[in-house]
Amino acid sequence: YGKLVGAAMGVTVLAAGASVWTAQAGSADDAPPKASRPAAPPAAVTPVSIIIAHDSEAGPRGVNLTIDDGPDPVWTPRVLDVLRKYGVKATFCMVGTQAQAHPDLVKRVVAEGHRLCNHSVSHDTAMDKAPEDYQKQQILDAERMITKASGGVRPVYYRAPGGAFTPYSRKLAASRGMRPLGWNVDTKDFERPGTAAIVATVERELPSGPTLLFHDAGGDRSQTVEALRRVLPRLKEQGRVFGYPVR
Ligand SMILES: [Zn+2]
Incomplete structure (x- = not known):
């Protein structure tokens, strides 16, 4: 062969x-593919579980910080600065077009020790209702866009936009080494409920599971940045350990 x-x-x-x-x-080489250029064969990857991950590799005291919809030139650097200050690693669920537009930020995320997650090409939260060919394009094109932007580091999770997974999309992502990734606590930071409300949601709901959902794009994320500044040291004081979702 x-x-x-x-x-x-x-x-x-x-x-x-x-x-x-x-x-x-x-x-x-950022030139668009020429018609004569053969498509690169997909790199060999090890398939992973199709079951949507929620647990933490860090064990029973683990917390998985997951940060969605970026990278964004204003907010991603601020989030990264807070994570660095507290020595916390997170998982960044990136939109393909955003990764393509900001490869420097994707490379910084990787260089600072965080993991990459594929959050589809265009964040279509109704993609579970769309044909399988469309789901395939959304997942595989985003995988290529993120991997290229990172300089070759692959996303190791797939989070469907809005949680719009299908059995097909989970199976496809898993076959490409991307574990479907869920969440336990939606901080609702996207709705800008106020920093105190975001912090309160984390403290109230963390007992239900270790995977926290935040956003670093899609609008003014100053409340998110401030909430992380409060939440990270507090959780560390409580003996929590920040880690990655299981693969
Ligand atoms: Zn999202």
Whole structure:
């Protein structure tokens, strides 16, 4: 199998010219794919569970911070600064178009030790009602956009926008090494209820499960940043351990 693929690719590369070598060497090649360029074969990945993850790798005192809808040039750096200040690692569920627009931020997220999650190409919260071909495009194109923006680091979770999973989308994501990712506590930060309300929601609902949902895009997220500034040290004082969702 390997030999055949190698031979076939060799022929293709010769035919398509030097630009293909550049692209396959992983250099910063932002040119749109040319019609003559063969699609890169998907990288080999290890399939993961199709069951929607909620638990924490950090164990019974674990908390999973998940931050959705970015990256955003205003808010993602502020969130990252707070996480760095308290030494907390999080999982960033990125929208494909946002990742493509802000590759520097995707690279910073990775460089600071956080994990990447695929949050679809365009955040269509009705994608569970759409045909499977559309779901496939939303998931696989976002995987490519995020991986390219990060410089080759793959998203290891898939969170459907608005939780609009289907059995098909879970299976597809898992086959590409992206564990479907749920949440236990919706902080409702998206509705801007006030910093105190966001903090109160975390404290009230954390006993129901370790995976917290925040947002770093989609509008003014100053309440989110301030809530994290209050919540992170408090939870650490309570003996909580920040970690990643199980894979
Ligand atoms: Zn979202």
